[in-house]
Amino acid sequence: xxxxxxxxxxxxxxxxxxxxxxxxxxxxxxxxxxxxxxxxxxxxxxxxxxxxxxxxxxxxxxxxxxxxxxxxxxxxxxxxxxxxxxxxxxxxxxxxxxxxxxxxxxxxxxxxxxxxxxxxxxxxxxxxxxxxxxxxxxxxxxxxxxxxxxxxxxxxxxxxxxxxxxxxxxxxxxxxxxxxxxxxxxxxxxxxxxxxxxxxxxxxxxxxxxxxxxxxxxxxxxxxxxxxxxxxxxxxxxxxxxxxxxxxxxxxxxxxxxxxxxxxxxxxxxxxxxxxxxxxxxxxxxxxxxxxxxxxxxxxxxxxxxxxxxxxxxxxxxxxxxxxxxxxxxxxxxxxxxxxxxxxxxxxxxxxxxxxxxxxxxxxxxxxxxxxxxxxxxxxxxxxxxxxxxxxxxxxxxxxxxxxxxxxxxxxxxxxxxxxxxxxxxxxxxxxx
Amino acid sequence: xxxxxxxxxxxxxxxxxxxxxxxxxxxxxxxxxxxxxxxxxxxxxxxxxxxxxxxxxxxxxxxxxxxxxxxxxxxxxxxxxxxxxxxxxxxxxxxxxxxxxxxxxxxxxxxxxxxxxxxxxxxxxxxxxxxxxxxxxxxxxxxxxxxxxxxxxxxxxxxxxxxxxxxxxxxxxxxxxxxxxxxxxxxxxxxxxxxxxxxxxxxxxxxxxxxxxxxxxxxxxxxxxxxxxxxxxxxxxxxxxxxxxxxxxxxxxxxxxxxxxxxxxxxx
Numbered sequence: 001x002x003x004x005x006x007x008x009x010x011x012x013x014x015x016x017x018x019x020x021x022x023x024x025x026x027x028x029x030x031x032x033x034x035x036x037x038x039x040x041x042x043x044x045x046x047x048x049x050x051x052x053x054x055x056x057x058x059x060x061x062x063x064x065x066x067x068x069x070x071x072x073x074x075x076x077x078x079x080x081x082x083x084x085x086x087x088x089x090x091x092x093x094x095x096x097x098x099x100x101x102x103x104x105x106x107x108x109x110x111x112x113x114x115x116x117x118x119x120x121x122x123x124x125x126x127x128x129x130x131x132x133x134x135x136x137x138x139x140x141x142x143x144x145x146x147x148x149x150x151x152x153x154x155x156x157x158x159x160x161x162x163x164x165x166x167x168x169x170x171x172x173x174x175x176x177x178x179x180x181x182x183x184x185x186x187x188x189x190x191x192x193x194x195x196x197x198x199x200x201x202x203x204x205x206x207x208x209x210x211x212x213x214x215x216x217x218x219x220x221x222x223x224x225x226x227x228x229x230x231x232x233x234x235x236x237x238x239x240x241x242x243x244x245x246x247x248x249x250x251x252x253x254x255x256x257x258x259x260x261x262x263x264x265x266x267x268x269x270x271x272x273x274x275x276x277x278x279x280x281x282x283x284x285x286x287x288x289x290x291x292x293x294x295x296x297x298x299x300x301x302x303x304x305x306x307x308x309x310x311x312x313x314x315x316x317x318x319x320x321x322x323x324x325x326x327x328x329x330x331x332x333x334x335x336x337x338x339x340x341x342x343x344x345x346x347x348x349x350x351x352x353x354x355x356x357x358x359x360x361x362x363x364x365x366x367x368x369x370x371x372x373x374x375x376x377x378x379x380x381x382x383x384x385x386x387x388x389x390x391x392x393x394x395x396x397x398x399x400x401x402x403x404x405x406x407x408x409x410x411x412x413x414x415x416x417x418x419x420x421x422x423x424x425x426x427x428x429x430x431x432x433x
Numbered sequence: 434x435x436x437x438x439x440x441x442x443x444x445x446x447x448x449x450x451x452x453x454x455x456x457x458x459x460x461x462x463x464x465x466x467x468x469x470x471x472x473x474x475x476x477x478x479x480x481x482x483x484x485x486x487x488x489x490x491x492x493x494x495x496x497x498x499x500x501x502x503x504x505x506x507x508x509x510x511x512x513x514x515x516x517x518x519x520x521x522x523x524x525x526x527x528x529x530x531x532x533x534x535x536x537x538x539x540x541x542x543x544x545x546x547x548x549x550x551x552x553x554x555x556x557x558x559x560x561x562x563x564x565x566x567x568x569x570x571x572x573x574x575x576x577x578x579x580x581x582x583x584x585x586x587x588x589x590x591x592x593x594x595x596x597x598x599x600x601x602x603x604x605x606x607x608x609x610x611x612x613x614x615x616x617x618x619x620x621x622x623x624x625x626x627x628x629x630x631x632x633x634x635x636x637x638x639x640x641x642x643x644x645x646x647x648x649x650x651x652x653x654x655x656x657x658x659x660x661x662x663x664x665x666x667x668x669x670x671x672x673x674x675x676x677x678x679x680x681x682x683x684x685x686x687x688x689x690x691x692x693x694x695x696x697x698x699x700x701x
Binding site: 327364396 | 491493499500525526527528529530531543545552553554555557558559560561562563565566567570611612614690693694695699701
């Protein structure tokens, strides 16, 4: 009970710092009107939705990162990420009663310091046709697979847009044809992909990088076809009572690169090397009344030696914490990877034998205040990666997110130790339209 | 399915006539309460599928308000033991636009629920024991929102009394499912059409927590009454939530394919 109250108090303090902000005007029903904008100045902007046919939505955000330590590598800047502007509109148009549709989602970020972080991507641009128990998408798409929270281990279709964030939740658009068949025995999916996307990396001025700059445009491919290599994946997923399970096999170019050092004059750069792999993966979740059990695992062939990895854990939810409306979710996940983490010649995963412990506090209030905090501890060397994410709606159409990431006590022989001086806090204010 | 429901309704009528005739002499308050609930349920069977739009206006003591908008569609279950299926798509606030919730209701077991998060394109199976939690920050709990099967409660008729211009049964009902936030509810059901007119909710300490008033009933397909104005007032916090339903449509041709995880992933 004492623990409970101190948690409540602490949460109350964290939330109370912002005064209750609720929109005062909301009678607006006209499409395109910006509801509840502060002082109404936003209603002066032209409404995007009234100009184009179909449905337009998305966000426009400003973001600022502040690093706590001075830069440690040549060329880096302390103020990297200090100012960023990003937007991701989404345009949707359908016909035939919704059986045919087109979705277009471009993304753009301007970063005031690192030109490699300033980038444009087409996250999605596909045509979708829906039948009774099947559907086909053709074009550039985004696919999410997996169940765990602290790592997205088996999510393989889209390349990670690593200059965006460390959580692997920002991904580059992947050209593909994606068919789904919905049957009583489960959903069967086939994806045929080409036009491989190379991972993005920070430039020389950027933070959160190894001592040497990765030249993302000088990648080496194992496939003779380079980026034209055709990747194929077949997947089955099914719900059996309280269990959700899925199984896939992937053949194609590995999304995770290894690195080849390359001497250019006086400076060393790293060239990404993408091998061709076969990967079989499974995901499973048991959903109980209060408890979720989760597993993701893969076996991968083609990186030299056979590699196996898994994430397994639970999430337990305490509903109505201390007689309030808040929910507290306790999450713990264990990570294992059989890789040789000291070898540049295999793709690096920082989570070899690591334990994640964290919680998610959802206040269930009008502003949807939420707090996610946790730490991943390397059980072998004690290195720790702390992460805190807080978010809250402001007025009706804005959202404020504050993220904190700390790297702690990572020993020098671990590649992740190059991030030791890259602790940062980030604030993002987004306007949703 | 509609045909089956009609057959079932027909059987219900026969069954009722028999049961009613045999016990009408000495009916207990519990039996009368159950009979009222069953009659209300019987009158509301066979609508098949539906969709509608919902606006929620959340208010607090300071007079500030905030709006949520969502679309909802549902499929009536053909199985009396099992509940309905529903899909909710959030429209406002805009930061959650496109988020969708798929629910397979079960009468006494936990519901099955999947949440679609559009920013990640992720479908997440969630545990549904959060029945007493607020729905989108409003004064409605999840359990106030889900379909109201007869078997979810035990009943007791208390009295008959006037409710506005109508005459009402006052029935006490006690949740039989786990994790309810209520010890009991008092329902005012009009005797003319068996429509819920008002509900008082009592919290876990049996103190009066909320009152819901249901107004602006309109009839669809010559049979199904739906309230278009539901006003919930929390007596303990002073907060209020008004639900305004609009664009109700019944028998629009939805089937089980419209309530799948695949459908959830491409919801607009």
